Amino acid sequence: MKITAKYSCMLLMLIVVFSSCKKHEQPTKPNVVLIYLDDLGYGDVSAYGATELKTPNMDMLANGGVRFTQGYSTSSTCTPSRYGLLTGIYPWRNKDAHILPGSAPLIIDTAVITLPKIMKSAGYHTGIVGKWHLGLGDGSLDWNGKVAPGPNEVGFDYSVIMAATQDRVPTIYIENGYGVGLEKNDPIYVNYKKNFEGEPTGETHPELVTMKPHHGHNNSIVNGIPRIGFMKGGKNAYWKDVDIADYFLNKAKKYVKAHKDEPFFLYYALQQPHQPRTPHPRFVGTTTMGPRGDVIMEADWCIGELIKTLEVEGLMENTLIIFSSDNGPVLNDGYYDDALEKLGNHKPAGPLRGGKYSLFEAGMRVPFVTYWKGIIKPKVSDAVICQIDLLSSFATLLGVGAPNTDSKDVLTALLGKSDRGRENLVIGEIRRTAYRKGDWVFIPAYPKRPRVQKNVNIETGCDVVEQLYNLKEDIGQQHNLVESNPEKLEELRTEYNTILNSDD
Structure with a gap:
């Protein structure tokens, strides 16, 4: 009996040691969550030096993973950056990769190998939740039917998006190619060249406006906010601006829960802090900076809630999280909301020069973090990396082929195993x-x-x-x-x- 007990104890110890080793091995197919903010500056995150704002959930990722000091988007505006992110191709190679109207056709060729297609080839389920702004359809779009081609045709199994930006029409959600809540007896129409007869605009009916435009942004009015572009019909499908963050967060959480038993890639594209800044009443006044500060707090909370979902579902140890922004910061980008007047000592660009629309560093050097609990060790990295590099890097991680694009394999830098990034970058x-x-x-x-x-x-x-x-x-x-x-x-x-x- 003593011998049996002795060997049983040794066997138990071996099992414990083996289990401990297995726990810290790098999974071959980690879930990947790409958290992408809109117009968030290098200095807008407290882990990157902000002192007037506290972003605890962004900081948790930044302080618990690799915080890159020289991480870049591909452009200082949204559409080009998102194009580069998903294709691994420099946006300046595509003449159509500029800020798009909401009615623009899809600018990603459906034959191009994209980041979600790379993930799908490795057996992943792929989803996008949030802002798209890469065009939809082929130029003859019927918003009341199947809105395609779009995200689903370039590699996403599931999509629930806003077509362009919060300040552009159409102001509806689109889920897997169909307008959410559209009714046959109230179809929606969109035009970026001329208004529809009898429809009020911010210019013709300023008394209907609750958010005053600073420049442009004086076309169709929805929820008291004048937009870019003209729209009529489909009123039951219009989003409520203050609920957008909650809507997309709930969709992201549902996606994680639905696909927790298979490897998944989730592109969670938040709209904050892009204008119009419409924080939910829960976040109004949470900073001294007015709506811009408040929506950054809202975005930070959303990130925290998604992390909680990953934790509850037992997925944190098997999920690689990427956190970044599409371009640098801008204060007044279309509406009066006291962003400049209430800035105080906050520096959205941190020590950098310029901002959104700029070739100076603040235009494209953005917060860039990789986090993987138990796998990535906390560190600050000065490696030069770019969002276009995710395509080749994930191909290497998953052992699948990648096309010959502008994307570079910087996987070891992303995982914190080296400080070697790109040698050059246009x-x-x-x-x-x-x-x-x-x-x-x-x-x-x-x-x-x-x-x-x-x-x-x-x-x-x-x-x-x-x-x-x-x-x-x-x-x-x-x-x-x-x-x-x-x-x-x-x-x-x-x-x-x-x-x-x-x-x-």
Whole structure:
């Protein structure tokens, strides 16, 4: 009996040790949740230096995973960044990858290999919840029928989206290609060129407006908010702006619960803090910064609630979370909401120069975090990485083939196993780009472009002369080193032009 007890104890110890080792092994097919915010700046997260805002759930990811100090979107505006994110292709290669109206056709070729298609090829169920803004249909869209092609045709098994942005029509949710709540006896119509007869607009009926437009944004009125574009009909399907965050959060939570027993990829694209900023009453006044601060708090809460769902379902140890933003910050981007007046000491761009619409760093250097409980060890990384790199990196992680695109495999950096990222990066969209290599950034001369985007009062990064900055020594890009570093200028200019003229 003593021998049996002895060997039983040893066997139990071996089982415990083996189980402990298995617990910390890297799963071969982790769930992947990509959390993507809209217009969130480098300095809008307390883990990135914000002192006037506290973002505990974003901070939990940033402080518990890899917090990248040099993580980039591909562009300083939304549509191009989202195009690069999903295709792994520089958006400046696609002439249609600019800020789209809500009626634009799909700009991703359905034959292109996308990030969700990569995941599907590895046996994942794929879903998108939230903002789309990559076009829908083929140019002859009937909003009352099947709205396609769209997310489902480029790799997503499930989709529930807003077509474009919160400030653009149509103001309805679209689930798997169909308008949610549309009724046959009240069809919806959308036009971006002219209004429908008899329909009030922010310009013709300012007395109906509860949110005053600053520039543009004076077309069809929904919930007291004048939008970009014209729309009529479908009134029972209109969203309530204050409920958008809750609606998409609940859809994201349901998606996780429905697919918890299979590997899944969830692209959770929040609309905050893009204008119009309409925090739910629960969050009004939670900051001293007015609606912009309040919707950042709302977004942080949404992230926390999704994390709670992953925890309750026992998925945290088997889920890789990516957290980032589509571009840099902007305060007044269409409506008066006291974002500038109530800013106080907060610096949405942190130490960076510029913001949304800018070629300066604040336009495209954004919060970028990878978190995987038990697998990724907390660290701060200075590796240069870009959102287009997710496509190739996940292909490597899952052992599947990836197309030859602009995407680079930076998986070891994403997992915190190395500090080696990209060697170079061309940032921007079809009209203007810049080149990053090592610690240096080169901005070509753009003599015909304004130096300041007047409506939003943000420096564009364009100038009549070329610009060269050493970001390690001058993160705020205050000292143009063109004259003192002619050899470096020539090196970067030559490489930039070579990449710009390449086919892939």
